[in-house]
Amino acid sequence: MPPPIGNIKANCDAALAGDSSRGGLGLVLRDHTGSVRKAISIPTRLSSVIQDELLAIHNVLTVALDEGFSHLQVESDSNTAVGYILKHHSNPPSDVIDIISDVQWLSASFTSITFSYVPRAMNFVVDALARKALPLVYETVWP
Template sequence: MVSEFMAGSLASSCPEQGKAVLWRAIRYILPTARNLRRRLSHEAVSCPFCDFSDESPIHTLLRCSFARQVWALSGLRWYDIDSLAWSVEEWFQALTLKLSATDFSLVAMFCWTIWWSRNLKLANKPFLLPPQVVEFARNYLSAFNSQSSQHKFIRDGGRALGLGVLARDSKGVCLAWLSLKLDRGGTAEMAEGFAAREAISLALRRRWKQVILEGDSSTLLHKLGSTDMELSVISPLVADIHSLSSQFESVSFSLVSRVCNSVADLLARLALNQSGDSVWFPLGLAVALCGDLAT
């Protein structure tokens, strides 16, 4: 039943993160304190929220005081449909008898966001509080399944090797960001082209349907909007972007001022101080985004 539900009705309506956390919890391989002790035979940390030493998947996702606050705020009164369940698998099977795929996708996203917040707290990083978990999970699922929202990418090559991509929905809500350092030389125009290609690739991975690419390079935007064939150093990148763009319902290109592109520019500069690439959700950009929206 579990495999059929995961591969069937839940497959297209739920982001991969939600399905992955549920699958690992059901298979009892989610790296909680109990599982780490059982598999690695060493003392593991306790639950970072309530300090319960025997932290199991069902404790983390359902029984912990933090998780209970999330579910109490979720408005989903059937989350504890089987209070006698001894495992996430038993709970999952009880839910599949009652829920539609849409409802269950929301449950999966709550589980993933609880797990994400748990790991952030364990790493002593800022984490989402229960009300924020509920809001984030609902907004994320809504954006994932939206057929009408257009997701804006503000990308800026910044200095030659630093790439920055910022993804927003049609209401301006930040969905994700990317900061990437390329270990190669190149002009600012090439960096802009690489950033645009990364933006399109990120949109494909997130399965977004309608995309607006925004940038402050008029040269690149002109080439992306032109149907004329030309030979230049960024022609291969332009061809790649056009090829990837054909997989969306719609793609448009828009020129913005550098002031409006300040957050992506910041990400491009940050990329020069890191060794690899980073793809994150909005937590780390709160201050910069507030400043961007105020301009």
């Protein structure tokens, strides 16, 4: 479902290559018509799955700010990551505390922002973009 007029919906996800520490992030930003405003595959070196899920959220906020968007709806299929950001879960691992703080700091730059959990089946496009990033060396941006 597209966001209301004037809002951007941002979906994000992380993927892990089963045989290594290679990871990938997938980001898609859509406007109220459902049109893709930006899609990105970003290769990473994975420390933990939750770290990359939070990095995906962090990256989508940075991209949205760079694009000049001020009303953002962020969706992730990581209930844990969304819970840490919304402070529903306590005691995050030490390797993600700074990322969570950065996300909360960046969030203040938006006129309005929401974070929501969506099931993986609803996040399949960014899952595909995250998996596309696994063999990459540099990020790929569309359009």
